[in-house]
Amino acid sequence: MLAMANTPKSPALQQLGGNLVLAGAGKMGGALLTGWLAQGLDGGEVVVIDPQPSDEIRALTARGVRINAAASDVGAVATMLVAVKPQTFAGAAPALRSYAGPSTLVVSVMAGTPIAALAAQIGGHVVRAMPNTPAAIGRGITVAVAADDVTPQQRATADALLRATGAVEWVEDESLIDAVTAVSGSGPAYVFLLAEELARAGVEAGLPEALATTLARATVAGSGELLHRSELDSATLRQNVTSPGGTTAAALAVLMADDGFRPLLTRAVAAAAKRSRELAK
Numbered sequence: 156m157l158a159m160a161n162t163p164k165s166p167a168l169q170q171l172g173g174n175l176v177l178a179g180a181g182k183m184g185g186a187l188l189t190g191w192l193a194q195g196l197d198g199g200e201v202v203v204i205d206p207q208p209s210d211e212i213r214a215l216t217a218r219g220v221r222i223n224a225a226a227s228d229v230g231a232v233a234t235m236l237v238a239v240k241p242q243t244f245a246g247a248a249p250a251l252r253s254y255a256g257p258s259t260l261v262v263s264v265m266a267g268t269p270i271a272a273l274a275a276q277i278g279g280h281v282v283r284a285m286p287n288t289p290a291a292i293g294r295g296i297t298v299a300v301a302a303d304d305v306t307p308q309q310r311a312t313a314d315a316l317l318r319a320t321g322a323v324e325w326v327e328d329e330s331l332i333d334a335v336t337a338v339s340g341s342g343p344a345y346v347f348l349l350a351e352e353l354a355r356a357g358v359e360a361g362l363p364e365a366l367a368t369t370l371a372r373a374t375v376a377g378s379g380e381l382l383h384r385s386e387l388d389s390a391t392l393r394q395n396v397t398s399p400g401g402t403t404a405a406a407l408a409v410l411m412a413d414d415g416f417r418p419l420l421t422r423a424v425a426a427a428a429k430r431s432r433e434l435a436k
């Protein structure tokens with residue numbers, strides 16, 4: 156598993172007040188679990204439900220994490236984090252329901268799966284959230300929305316669980332989550348594609364492939380870190396690279412043309428948001 160950027164202990168995670176069931180320990184669920192354990196969550200309170208857990212997840216049994224324990228052996232579940240694929244949720248839900256009680260906090264990170272569907276199929280008090288994979292290094296951002304019946308304490312628990320992997324924003328309007336998913340949930344893939352295509356374009360411009368790949372990766376990573384650390388907005392950082400009449404201006408004339416980045420990203424984000432809405436059906 157990847158190292159977290161920082162690992163301050165979270166008092167809230169050390170006092171969850173009962174068992175936590177993680178349903179689906181794949182890329183996203185695994186990243187969240189890494190963050191929780193790094194910030195002091197007691198592995199003995201965690202139960203992972205996953206038909207084929209990875210070796211990394213299996214290794215967490217050394218920290219007390221229980222894997223695929225029967226609901227009857229787990230006892231009361233204070234919190235359930237649902238990170239199965241939306242397409243497998245309907246099949247998984249009956250088993251998950253057996254772990255949840257009427258006062259269980261159910262936090263879902265599934266794309267396109269409404270609070271109403273979660274409440275109907277699992278029960279409990281539902282928080283719907285959309286994280287992203289930089290969560291694996293503590294640099295994610297999550298947007299969350301709580302059902303009306305979520306108590307302030309449950310909301311604080313959900314906030315602590317999600318904040319263990321980066322920033323958290325709360326919204327009141329669930330319909331915003333489709334656009335959130337399209338921007339920050341899926342967004343890392345757009346950035347990684349930029350690194351891929353920058354490398355490919357470097358090869359087209361005459362660079363050896365290995366050097367082009369190294370340059371593109373370092374450029375995307377370094378620019379992201381600069382954006383993270385700088386107080387300047389992205390437009391100013393862009394302008395700081397752009398000498399009048401220079402090379403960057405020549406490239407930006409292409410990227411900022413009428414058929415450049417803006418319409419392309421607008422279409423891409425709209426397609427992702429549309430898909431999120433479709434998954435709800």
Ligand SMILES: NC(=O)C1=CN([C@@H]2O[C@H](COP(=O)(O)OP(=O)(O)OC[C@H]3O[C@@H](n4cnc5c(N)ncnc54)[C@H](OP(=O)(O)O)[C@@H]3O)[C@@H](O)[C@H]2O)C=CC1
Pocket residue numbers: 178179180181182183184204205206207238239240241243246247264265266285286287288340341
């Ligand atoms: N990846 C991302 O960037 C993000 C993902 N999400 C959401 O997170 C969720 C998981 O995505 P991701 O981690 O990428 O997908 P993964 O396929 O990596 O993880 C899903 C995990 O759930 C397991 N699983 C399958 N069926 C069940 C079941 N019945 N009970 C318990 N676990 C089961 C899968 O096992 P197996 O592989 O054996 O089928 C797998 O380990 C999705 O709903 C997605 O929308 C949200 C934000 C970002």
Ligand SMILES: O=C(O)[C@@H]1CCC=N1
Pocket residue numbers: 266336340341
């Ligand atoms: O592609 C997906 O559907 C998930 C949700 C956001 C990122 N990955």
